[in-house]
Amino acid sequence: MALAFLRWTFRLLMVLIVFQGVCVMFYYTPNTHSSRDGMTDALRQMHCAKLRRKFSMIKPAKTVKLQSFTRGLSDFMSCPYRSNTTEREVNRLSLQFFCNATGSLFLTKRNTAVNQTISYETSITSTFTMNATLHSMLPEVLCVCVCVPWSGRRLGRCAVVGSGGILKNSSCGSEIDSADFVIRFNLASINDSDVGLKTDLITINPSQIQKEYKNLEEDPDLLVERVSVYGNASLVMPAFAYTFCTELSIRALNVLHPIRPQKPMAFFSPYYLQTLGGFWKRRGLKPRRLSSGFMLINTALELCEDVHVYGFWPFDTNMQDNPVPYHYYDLKRPSKRMHKMPEEFVRLLQLHSQGALTLHLQPCSSDTR
Ligand SMILES: *[C@@H]1O[C@H](CO)[C@@H](O)[C@H](O)[C@H]1NC(C)=O
Ligand SMILES: *[C@@H]1O[C@H](CO)[C@@H](O)[C@H](O)[C@H]1NC(C)=O
Numbered sequence: 035m036a037l038a039f040l041r042w043t044f045r046l047l048m049v050l051i052v053f054q055g056v057c058v059m060f061y062y063t064p065n066t067h068s069s070r071d072g073m074t075d076a077l078r079q080m081h082c083a084k085l086r087r088k089f090s091m092i093k094p095a096k097t098v099k100l101q102s103f104t105r106g107l108s109d110f111m112s113c114p115y116r117s118n119t120t121e122r123e124v125n126r127l128s129l130q131f132f133c134n135a136t137g138s139l140f141l142t143k144r145n146t147a148v149n150q151t152i153s154y155e156t157s158i159t160s161t162f163t164m165n166a167t168l169h170s171m172l173p174e175v176l177c178v179c180v181c182v183p184w185s186g187r188r189l190g191r192c193a194v195v196g197s198g199g200i201l202k203n204s205s206c207g208s209e210i211d212s213a214d215f216v217i218r219f220n221l222a223s224i225n226d227s228d229v230g231l232k233t234d235l236i237t238i239n240p241s242q243i244q245k246e247y248k249n250l251e252e253d254p255d256l257l258v259e260r261v262s263v264y265g266n267a268s269l270v271m272p273a274f275a276y277t278f279c280t281e282l283s284i285r286a287l288n289v290l291h292p293i294r295p296q297k298p299m300a301f302f303s304p305y306y307l308q309t310l311g312g313f314w315k316r317r318g319l320k321p322r323r324l325s326s327g328f329m330l331i332n333t334a335l336e337l338c339e340d341v342h343v344y345g346f347w348p349f350d351t352n353m354q355d356n357p358v359p360y361h362y363y364d365l366k367r368p369s370k371r372m373h374k375m376p377e378e379f380v381r382l383l384q385l386h387s388q389g390a391l392t393l394h395l396q397p398c399s400s401d402t403r
């Protein structure tokens with residue numbers, strides 16, 4: 035009788051041990067070494083808290099080497115996410131105070147006058163004079179989400195989808211599509227499996243017009259068809275970033291405006307982008323120009339309750355040390371001249387560990403959240 039009881043207890047104990055082992059393994063798969071399999075809950079929480087502190091204080095180095103923090107990073111990305119309302123509110127208020135995307139993200143009929151002199155974002159010597167023709171094609175008011183004058187109403191969950199090759203085979207499509215507002219870049223391709231289809235705002239890079247639509251006026255259908263896949267999304271161009279951007283952006287506007295009269299086609303306000311650049315310069319991030327991805331993540335931090343960032347990964351291997359393409363949709367290499375993607379990435383990592391936004395670096399199916 036006693037023997038039977040002992041045997042039964044022993045079996046139960048074994049089952050419990052195995053079960054716990056399985057749980058811990060699931061929690062950490064596939065990034066952890068087996069030495070951590072036996073880690074208790076408390077130890078794991080401590081480990082996560084330590085990593086969270088480490089990444090929230092990570093020093094933005096001049097040259098960011100992936101190898102210097104990958105190991106900890108992959109553990110950290112498996113830790114439960116901690117949102118911090120205070121951080122979110124502080125970021126929102128300072129961005130609104132200094133940059134005010136709410137009032138000035140795009141040039142509109144309301145915030146821009148005919149004959150007004152527009153300064154360029156990156157130049158103090160060049161200017162552009164707004165004329166009546168162009169002014170008549172600007173959107174009436176800022177309408178990012180619904181076309182009512184912005185009244186400071188916030189968007190809910192926003193997904194900002196970069197072009198990083200880590201999105202390949204990520205299965206993140208449905209998660210991205212479930213966001214209230216989706217921001218994409220450079221007319222990136224969309225599909226339901228990895229990157230999703232929903233698009234509320236997408237940028238067009240003036241150099242895309244220059245390279246891919248040489249005969250825009252004679253053959254507008256190519257561009258018209260390309261943008262039609264994004265439905266009613268706002269199309270936005272940085273027409274006053276550099277002087278070469280203006281003519282290209284106006285040509286695109288001339289072609290697209292008549293075809294989608296009720297669907298917004300807009301130009302970023304160079305004042306907004308300039309103040310945003312200054313905002314980050316004061317915080318030690320000083321590229322020639324911030325990447326449009328980083329810019330719009332900041333816009334989202336101001337306008338949205340909850341910001342989820344996908345496809346931002348500036349390294350050529352992933353956290354498991356496998357090669358990843360730079361873009362999910364082509365084989366192009368990055369231009370290191372212009373932007374400082376790794377430095378921007380460190381800032382995003384900081385914001386993630388502070389609980390201000392959620393950075394997604396792993397496939398969505400095995401996401402522990
Ligand atoms: C949230 O962030 C604030 C400001 O950085 C900090 O003081 C606070 O401890 C954080 N709260 C939590 C729960 O981590
Ligand atoms: C932002 O711009 C809007 C519209 O111009 C204005 O009503 C609002 O007061 C501005 N907010 C701040 C914080 O400057």
Ligand SMILES: *[C@@H]1O[C@H](CO)[C@@H](O)[C@H](O)[C@H]1NC(C)=O
Pocket residue numbers: 148149
């Ligand atoms: C803009 O300038 C032109 C030429 O100087 C002038 O004819 C026109 O009345 C001005 N328009 C406005 C709205 O100031």
Ligand SMILES: *[C@@H]1O[C@H](CO)[C@@H](O)[C@H](O)[C@H]1NC(C)=O
Pocket residue numbers: 165166167168284
């Ligand atoms: C307004 O400016 C655009 C771009 O510079 C130019 O193509 C257009 O001819 C101008 N329109 C008038 C009426 O001056």
Ligand SMILES: *[C@@H]1O[C@H](CO)[C@@H](O)[C@H](O)[C@H]1NC(C)=O
Pocket residue numbers: 202203358359
């Ligand atoms: C994605 O999956 C396909 C098919 O399973 C595979 O051939 C390809 O190498 C994977 N690509 C990446 C970047 O993981």
Ligand SMILES: *[C@@H]1O[C@H](CO)[C@@H](O)[C@H](O)[C@H]1NC(C)=O
Pocket residue numbers: 265266296
């Ligand atoms: C685009 O907008 C038009 C007019 O507002 C509307 O009828 C149509 O359903 C919208 N299309 C999509 C895909 O939302």
Ligand SMILES: *[C@@H]1O[C@H](CO)[C@@H](O)[C@H](O)[C@H]1NC(C)=O
Pocket residue numbers: 202203223224225226227228229362363
């Ligand atoms: C979705 O897009 C990704 C990246 O372009 C591609 O690798 C994948 O094969 C596409 N999937 C489908 C179902 O089209």
